[in-house]
Amino acid sequence: MIKSRITKLLGIKYPVIQGGMAWLATAELAAAVANGGGLGLIAAGSAPGDWVREQVRKARSLTSKPFGVNVMLLSPYADEVMKVVIEEKVPVVTTGAGNPGKYMAALKEAGTKVIPVVNSVSLAKRLEKSGVDAVIGEGMEAGGHIGTETTLVLIPQLADALQVPVIAAGGIADGRGMAAALILGAEGVQIGTRFICAEECVVDEAYKAMVLKATDRSTVVTGQRTGHPVRVLKNKFSRKFLAAEEEGLAPNELEAMGAGRLAAAFHGDVEEGSVMAGQAAALVNQITPAAAIIEEMIGQCQALLGDSFSEG
Ligand code: TUI
Numbered sequence: 146m147i148k149s150r151i152t153k154l155l156g157i158k159y160p161v162i163q164g165g166m167a168w169l170a171t172a173e174l175a176a177a178v179a180n181g182g183g184l185g186l187i188a189a190g191s192a193p194g195d196w197v198r199e200q201v202r203k204a205r206s207l208t209s210k211p212f213g214v215n216v217m218l219l220s221p222y223a224d225e226v227m228k229v230v231i232e233e234k235v236p237v238v239t240t241g242a243g244n245p246g247k248y249m250a251a252l253k254e255a256g257t258k259v260i261p262v263v264n265s266v267s268l269a270k271r272l273e274k275s276g277v278d279a280v281i282g283e284g285m286e287a288g289g290h291i292g293t294e295t296t297l298v299l300i301p302q303l304a305d306a307l308q309v310p311v312i313a314a315g316g317i318a319d320g321r322g323m324a325a326a327l328i329l330g331a332e333g334v335q336i337g338t339r340f341i342c343a344e345e346c347v348v349d350e351a352y353k354a355m356v357l358k359a360t361d362r363s364t365v366v367t368g369q370r371t372g373h374p375v376r377v378l379k380n381k382f383s384r385k386f387l388a389a390e391e392e393g394l395a396p397n398e399l400e401a402m403g404a405g406r407l408a409a410a411f412h413g414d415v416e417e418g419s420v421m422a423g424q425a426a427a428l429v430n431q432i433t434p435a436a437a438i439i440e441e442m443i444g445q446c447q448a449l450l451g452d453s454f455s456e457g
Contacts, residue, residue: 147447147454149332150310154258154278155237156211158182159443161323162281162312163435164337165215165239165262166289166421167191168411169348172200174435176207177345181436182443183336185212186239190407194225201233211236213258218243231255239281239335242290244268246275262314262335264292266302279310281335286316288338288376288423291366297329304330318425320445327446327454336442338423343435349413352420355380359426367419368403371396375403378420382406 151160161183163170167190175185185208187200197214204212214235216226219242227248230238238245238252240261245252252259258278263269269280282303284296296315303311313326314335323334340346341356355378367386368375377383386402394402403419410418433441 147327147443147450149327149454151279151312151333154310155184157184159439160312160333161439161442162186162239162260162333162335163340164287164314164335165189165217165241166337166341167217168407169341169346169352170215171347172203172207173345173347174340174343175200175212176204177343177435178340178439179204179208179210179212181434181439183435183439184237185210185435186215186237187212188215188217189220189222189226190217191220191222192226193222194229197226198229198233201229201235213237213239213260215239215241216245217241218245227251230257244272245277246272249275249277260312263303264294264299266299266306269303270306273307273309277309279312279332280307281312281314282331283335284313284315285366285376286424287314288364288426289421291315291374291376296326300326300329300331315423316425318423318428320442320447320449322425322428323442323446324449327450336438338425339429339438340435341422342429342432343438344432345435348411349415351413351415352410353432355415355420356422356426356429357431359422359429361424361427363426364422364424368399371399371403373400375419375421376423378415378422378426380418380420381416382418 159182163178165188170188178185262281310332312333313331318339406419410420
């Protein structure tokens, strides 16, 4: 059985953490991943605190296992979402798109474990000093808002630089990727794109179909010029957006062009929406329950690694 400081820290069976995918990661998916032995997450995205509270309560009705909330720090509601997380005593918070430093003291006091997503070694070191419990190192293979380093080079650097455990994210969709991540020094993996195609993910079927159809050249990074690079599946909107970037449209106009596009894709407009997904979409070929995804991944990983990452 694969164990690490992450399974111990979070009280979970397998060191598999679900990605915090805005709109897509609801209580249904979070509970399914939790019941499957991983750490499920509700993604707050840009939703207000009340929505998050309702989702946390719903997840509690669907599972008795620990789960977390992913807080997207660019959200105008980040402050009130953190307040809800603390009031509801959510056991784990992962953060994205920013530095969670200003919330650390309050979260620690509430007993919430804090695990930020980082895409650089310097940020990870700063956050370690501020008392985070672990970090998720996310390579540019990931979907959504990304940095510039690849998972293959980021993870060993983080493992060398930090005392806290490292979770690898970006480009991992099966047991081979998980085994590779553990060998690079990670103690767990974060899986986003593959869980889009979990039965319990409530996103429109057209979004799932696009992930299933994806091949090695299906993703593209938009927003390089706005300072918010976002990996998406290629479609009419990504082509239009890239053309506008090429023409030198002002960053604020580009931001306006992108507003509401993830919601549109979530509801099924996969041509005019922003269909965020990682490069690992090419490795996703079927829709199965979240628990089956986890079992398959762990089985494959264990077959590759034997007892190397077991304990006791
Ligand atoms: O956050 C993500 N992925 C996301 S967030 C998102 S919503 C969004 N949509 C459009 C534009 C921007 C956001 C979609 N996908 N992944 C984790 C992640 N965090 N990737 C990169 C970062 C990050 C970036 C900067 C973490 C910290 C950071 O720190 C800046 C600082 O304050 O030092």
